[in-house]
Amino acid sequence: MLQITPLNPESETSFYRQLYLQIKELIASGQLPTGGRLPATRELAGQLGLNRTTVSAAYELLETEGLISGHVGRGSFVAGSPKRESGVAWREILEASAPISPAAPSSTPVAGFSSSRPSELLFPLEEFRETCAEVISSPDAQTILQLGSPAGYPPLRRYLLELARAEGIARDSDDILITSGCQQAFDLVQRTLVRKGETVLLEDPVYLGQKNAFERGGARLAGVPMGANGLDLESLERITRRERPRLLTVTSNFQNPTGTTLPLASRKALLGITQAAGVIVIENDIYGGLTYEGDPIPTIKRLDETGDVVLLRSFSKLAFPGLRVGWVIGPRALIEKLTEAKLWSDLHTDQLSQAVLLRFAESGRLAKHRQKMLEAGRERLHAALSACRQYLPAQAGFTRPRGGMSLWVTLPAPLDAGELLPRAERAGVTYLPGRYFAVSHSQSNSLRISFAGMAPDRIREGIAILGRIFTEELERVRVHSPLTETPAMV
Numbered sequence: 001m002l003q004i005t006p007l008n009p010e011s012e013t014s015f016y017r018q019l020y021l022q023i024k025e026l027i028a029s030g031q032l033p034t035g036g037r038l039p040a041t042r043e044l045a046g047q048l049g050l051n052r053t054t055v056s057a058a059y060e061l062l063e064t065e066g067l068i069s070g071h072v073g074r075g076s077f078v079a080g081s082p083k084r085e086s087g088v089a090w091r092e093i094l095e096a097s098a099p100i101s102p103a104a105p106s107s108t109p110v111a112g113f114s115s116s117r118p119s120e121l122l123f124p125l126e127e128f129r130e131t132c133a134e135v136i137s138s139p140d141a142q143t144i145l146q147l148g149s150p151a152g153y154p155p156l157r158r159y160l161l162e163l164a165r166a167e168g169i170a171r172d173s174d175d176i177l178i179t180s181g182c183q184q185a186f187d188l189v190q191r192t193l194v195r196k197g198e199t200v201l202l203e204d205p206v207y208l209g210q211k212n213a214f215e216r217g218g219a220r221l222a223g224v225p226m227g228a229n230g231l232d233l234e235s236l237e238r239i240t241r242r243e244r245p246r247l248l249t250v251t252s253n254f255q256n257p258t259g260t261t262l263p264l265a266s267r268k269a270l271l272g273i274t275q276a277a278g279v280i281v282i283e284n285d286i287y288g289g290l291t292y293e294g295d296p297i298p299t300i301k302r303l304d305e306t307g308d309v310v311l312l313r314s315f316s317k318l319a320f321p322g323l324r325v326g327w328v329i330g331p332r333a334l335i336e337k338l339t340e341a342k343l344w345s346d347l348h349t350d351q352l353s354q355a356v357l358l359r360f361a362e363s364g365r366l367a368k369h370r371q372k373m374l375e376a377g378r379e380r381l382h383a384a385l386s387a388c389r390q391y392l393p394a395q396a397g398f399t400r401p402r403g404g405m406s407l408w409v410t411l412p413a414p415l416d417a418g419e420l421l422p423r424a425e426r427a428g429v430t431y432l433p434g435r436y437f438a439v440s441h442s443q444s445n446s447l448r449i450s451f452a453g454m455a456p457d458r459i460r461e462g463i464a465i466l467g468r469i470f471t472e473e474l475e476r477v478r479v480h481s482p483l484t485e486t487p488a489m490v
Contacts, residue, residue: 002023002026002032002038002039002044002047003026003031004019004022004023004047004048005022007019007048007050014215015050015054016054016055016057016058016061017058017061019048019050019054019055019058020057020058020061020062023038023058023062023067024062024065024067027062027067027068027078027080032078033078034078034079034080035077035078036077036078037075037076037077037078038059038068038075038076038077038078040075041055041056041059042416051438051441051442052435052442052444053435053438053442053443053444056418056435057435059076063076066079066080067079067080109428110427110428110429110458110461110462110465111428111429111430111454111458111459111461111462111463111465112429112430112453112454112462113429113430113431113432113448113449113450113451113454113462114430114431114432114448114450115450115453116256116257116405116406116448116450116452117316117317117321117405117450117452117453118317118318118321118373118405118452118453119376119452119453119454119455120453121455122372122373122376123320124365124368124369124372127360127365127368127369128320128356128360131356131359131360131363131365132356134359134363135352135355135356135359140355143351144351144352144355145351145352146351147347147348148348148349148350148351148354149348149349150339150342150343150346150347150348150349151176151177151178151335151339151342151349152176152177152178152179152327152349152354153178153349153351153354153355153358155355155358156178156325156354156355156357156358157176157178157327159358159361159362160176160178160327160329161174161175161176161329164176164311164329167302168298168302169299169301169302169311169329170329171307173307173331173332174307174329174330174331174332174335175329175330175331175332175335175336176327176328176329176335177327177328177335177338177339177342178325178326178327178349178354179325179326179327179328179342180324180325180326180346180350181314181316181324181325181326182209182284182286182312182313182314182316182326183209183213184326184342184345185312185326185327185328185338186209186210186213186214186249186282186312187213187217188328188338188341188342188345189213189247189282189310189328189338190213190214190217190219191217191341192334192337192338192341193246193247193280193334194214194217194218194219194246194247195218195246196217196218196219197218197219197220198219198220198245198246199219199220199221199222199243199244199245199246200214200219200220200221200222200245200246200247200248200249201222201223201224201236201239201240201243201245201247201248201249201279202214202221202222202223202224202248202249202439203223203224203226203230203231203249203250203251203255203439204223204224204225204226204438204439204440204441205223205226205257205258205408205434205437205438205439205443205446206223206249206256206257206437206439207251207256207257207437208436208437210249210284211437211439214249219246221439221440222239222243222245222439222440223438223439223440223441224236224239224248225441226255226258226260227260228260228399229260229261229262229263229266230250230252230255230260230261230262230263230266231250231262231266231270233266233269233270233273236248236270236273237273240273240274240277240279241277244277245277245279246279246280247279247280247281247282248274248279248280248281248282249282249283249284250262250270250281250282250283250284250300251283251284251285251286251287252267252283252284252285252288252297252299252300253285253287253288253291253296253297253403253404254287254288254290254291254401254402254403254404254405254406255287255404256287256404256405256406256448257406257408257432257434257437257448258399258406258407258408258448259399259400259401259404259405259406259407259408260399260401260408261297261401261402261403262297262300263297264297264298267297267298267300267303268303270300271300271303271304271309275306275308280308280310281300281304281308281309281310282309282310282312283299283300283301283309283310283311283312284312285299285301285311285312285313286312286313286314286316286317286326287317287403287404287405288313289317289318289370290317290318290373290374290377290403290404290405291374291402291403292374292377292378292381292402292403293378293402293403294402299311301329307331308331309330310328310329310330310331310334311328311329311330312326312327312328313326313327313329314326314327315357317405318366318369318370318373319357319360319366319369320357323353323356323357324350324353325353325354325357377403377405377452379456380451380452380454380455380456380459381401381402381403381451382456383451383456383457383459383460384407384449384451384459384463385398385400385407386460387459387460387463387464387467388407388409388449388463390464390467391463391464391466391467391468392409392463392466392467392470393411393412393467393470393471393474395412395474396409396410396411396412396470397409397410398410398449404452405450405451405452405453406448406449406450406451406452407448407449407451408446408447408448408449409446409447409448409449410445410446411445411446411447411470411474412445412474413445414445414477415445415470415473415474415477416433416444416445417431417433417434417435417444417445417446417447418433418434418435418444420469420470420473421433423469423473424465424466424469427465427469428462428465429462429465429466431447431448431449431450431466432447432448432450433446433447434446434447434448449463
């Protein structure tokens with residue numbers, strides 16, 4: 001048994017980092033010798049009264065530093081003591097890094113479901129080259145290549161704000177800030193609105209980038225469970241009363257990782273709950289443009305009569321992710337403070353990317369490309385849903401989105417998606433286990449399937465492989481874990 005002292009819930013250091021530091025010290029002091037076996041994550045979590053996700057995150061940090069090594073089917077073992085470095089002891093003076101989801105492999109033999117991004121094969125390269133040439137040859141080229149406003153390229157800001165007003169989203173009291181994708185927007189929001197120790201409500205499970213942005217800013221995170229129709233509103237109301245949060249982030253359409261969409265009635269109810277409690281709502285709508293079936297639902301920002309909801313959007317999922325152009329629409333006073341925070345981060349802005357995207361949109365090429373994306377996305381979504389119905393174990397559950405890029409699979413107990421990932425990778429299939437998206441609740445038996453980047457035949461083949469692996473493991477577990485009869489009381 002590891003000699004772990006009780007973790008401090010009042011510490012500013014998260015539980016997984018406290019555990020990581022304790023195990024690292026045990027290895028450095030020799031109390032855990034090289035070759036020694038660490039307890040299984042489930043065992044140590046039970047011993048310490050922790051979520052298994054917390055233990056897994058600590059083990060991942062140790063493995064990243066080369067202190068332990070994991071072996072499928074055998075467990076984790078001590079690989080060696082921390083090396084004493086000459087010069088500055090960087091690892092001692094720097095806080096341990098937060099766990100990040102693994103990068104998608106450059107190539108996958110069968111199917112890579114781990115990355116939520118559009119297919120490169122759908123990029124309209126010739127149209128993009130034409131657009132770039134038009135921008136560079138325009139009379140504004142010199143101005144575009146000059147230092148730009150931290151708020152963004154003015155013509156793009158005007159264009160997006162006019163669209164938002166035509167859609168009924170932006171009010172006269174609103175303004176807009178161009179950001180380097182939505183990730184920078186979340187970072188600016190946490191630095192501007194959230195003081196250290198204040199509570200932020202996140203969807204649970206949630207995209208890891210959101211979680212890390214607020215966690216690294218010192219916020220106290222509380223997860224609101226997700227249901228088949230997005231946020232569980234009863235839980236939201238209960239947690240809001242208990243936690244008195246500063247703000248709530250919500251992905252209203254095709255949430256990452258679950259793919260769920262919040263219905264119209266739920267959006268209105270959410271506004272009632274948050275406005276009564278004085279909670280700021282940050283609406284992430286980067287997937288709303290990828291509605292493959294049915295009519296779009298009005299954004300929460302549009303439904304908000306107070307004008308206080310803050311809306312985040314991006315070109316990344318619809319056009320070219322590598323250009324990193326997103327935006328924030330919200331009350332002018334807030335946009336001014338977000339722009340100030342951005343100013344001290346990067347001073348200026350990449351006007352060339354923004355000018356290219358503006359020209360791509362104004363020329364009509366973006367609308368044409370969007371239709372192509374919707375047709376391809378619809379076909380890939382249908383392939384994923386059909387394959388899940390056909391190949392996953394009957395006891396497994398999965399969401400059924402009408403758009404977006406991902407769906408969420410829940411495996412029957414006691415299967416662990418993280419433990420099964422190495423077996424899937426050996427068979428040529430990747431995915432992200434639920435633990436990467438967990439906030440307050442364990443997601444160990446769940447996984448995200450991101451289908452947008454692959455052709456339908458690859459999607460079907462990959463899910464068929466996963467179905468075989470999950471079914472075989474479920475049968476193996478049941479064979480080796482027979483039900484025992486309870487002795488009669490006499």
